[in-house]
Amino acid sequence: MNFTASQTVDGFQVSGVGLRGSFFGNMVPPGGFKIEVNATAEALNRQPLCILALPENEDPVGLSAISNASIQADNCLVHSNRDILTKDNAAIKAGTIQAFGTATGAGYAPAANNGALTLNDPFKGRNIRRGNACDNLNPIPKIIEAKDTQNLAAAVHKREIIVKDNATLLLRPGEHYFCQNLIMQGNSKVRGDNVVLIFDQKGTFTATDNSAISLTGRTGGGWAGFVIVASRNNEKDMEISSSSVDKLLGTIYVPEATLVINAAGSVAEASKWSVVVAKEIKLDLNARLVINTDYAGSGVPVPMGVGNSAGGDGPRLKQ
Known part of the structure; x- marks a missing residue:
């Protein structure tokens, strides 16, 4: 299976295409099984x-x-x-x-x-x-x-x-x-x-x-x-x-x-x-x-969840 990755305006897209052989001497289905998968993830944003x-x-x-x-x-x-x-x-x-x-x-x-x-x-x-x-x-x-x-x-x-x-x-x-x-x-x-x-x-x-x-x-x-x-x-x-x-x-x-x-x-x-x-x-x-x-x-601490204390778990799957 072959995978390609590309960056979009607001994230990343990964696509995979694979080919599996068919049954009965390439008859069912003709040419084999084509498998395609796609996933889109939101960009990892490390800005506060x-x-x-x-x-x-x-x-x-x-x-x-x-x-x-x-x-x-x-x-x-x-x-x-x-x-x-x-x-x-x-x-x-x-x-x-x-x-x-x-x-x-x-x-x-x-x-x-x-x-x-x-x-x-x-x-x-x-x-x-x-x-x-x-x-x-x-x-x-x-x-x-x-x-x-x-x-x-x-x-x-x-x-x-x-x-x-x-x-x-x-x-x-x-x-x-x-x-x-x-x-x-x-x-x-x-x-x-x-x-x-x-x-x-x-x-x-x-x-x-x-x-x-x-x-x-x-x-x-x-x-x-x-x-x-x-x-x-x-x-x-x-x-x-x-x-x-x-x-x-x-x-x-x-x-x-x-x-x-x-x-x-x-x-x-x-x-x-x-x-x-x-x-x-x-x-x-x-x-x-x-x-x-x-x-x-500043001397004023940043509350957890915003600013440079926003945290986060990295990119999130969108589709």
């Missing part, structure tokens, strides 16, 4: 996983960039478990771009691979919600305004927090569990090192206007390597509409929510590394998401 869209079956597009928006994710993998869409001069540049469905539009560098196998949610087994922690909520928002600076200790936050004008919110190290919204407006600032922001079912993170964001994820503990997380029953959009988001160092994990980035300017460019795992990821209005991969130089 940095963007993963996990849309539901009814959502055709997991990752989209429109209206001059762009993703710059050099040397890492951008993947959607459904389709990828670019239009209106949007662009996606990465080490590898691939979709389970189809990548439509232009601006891909390199060309996107279609028909990739789905990737599992790397954090599916994690317990996010804190039981009844958000019972008995305080309905009166906590408003930080003018030129105030507010230090916020790591805890369960039962009030909506609105930071506006030129105020500053300083998050102390630890796990900040938000039962309601954290909203940044005006020229406000939120800063925090060695922190993770976890949003319960009714909470979300919104940054609008010229609000400035500089967050570094947890360096230790059960949420080491994470910077923003939403519970699995949280389907609210996480919206970044500010052009002053210089640092989101760590993993953003919002498995049932949509991450919306829709303001002109670079997001996360000053981060040593970033990872985004979301149900859907939408970029619009000249937004530019920058994903760096300096994992060794």
Whole structure:
């Protein structure tokens, strides 16, 4: 039996052809038995996983960039478990771009691979919600305004927090569990090192206007390597509409929510590394998401399952 191997745009194909003699003096069947086998395997991808869209079956597009928006994710993998869409001069540049469905539009560098196998949610087994922690909520928002600076200790936050004008919110190290919204407006600032922001079912993170964001994820503990997380029953959009988001160092994990980035300017460019795992990821209005991969130089460990800790068992059989 003779075998041939060839590389396709998104994997490898092996074909085998063999001939076995026929019965009754080459009569049944005439010329002998011809045996053909074919197998296709997905390419072995050793690039770190940095963007993963996990849309539901009814959502055709997991990752989209429109209206001059762009993703710059050099040397890492951008993947959607459904389709990828670019239009209106949007662009996606990465080490590898691939979709389970189809990548439509232009601006891909390199060309996107279609028909990739789905990737599992790397954090599916994690317990996010804190039981009844958000019972008995305080309905009166906590408003930080003018030129105030507010230090916020790591805890369960039962009030909506609105930071506006030129105020500053300083998050102390630890796990900040938000039962309601954290909203940044005006020229406000939120800063925090060695922190993770976890949003319960009714909470979300919104940054609008010229609000400035500089967050570094947890360096230790059960949420080491994470910077923003939403519970699995949280389907609210996480919206970044500010052009002053210089640092989101760590993993953003919002498995049932949509991450919306829709303001002109670079997001996360000053981060040593970033990872985004979301149900859907939408970029619009000249937004530019920058994903760096300096994992060794950050001080924030990369969680198992993403980045350079993605692991994997090598090529997988597709057909």
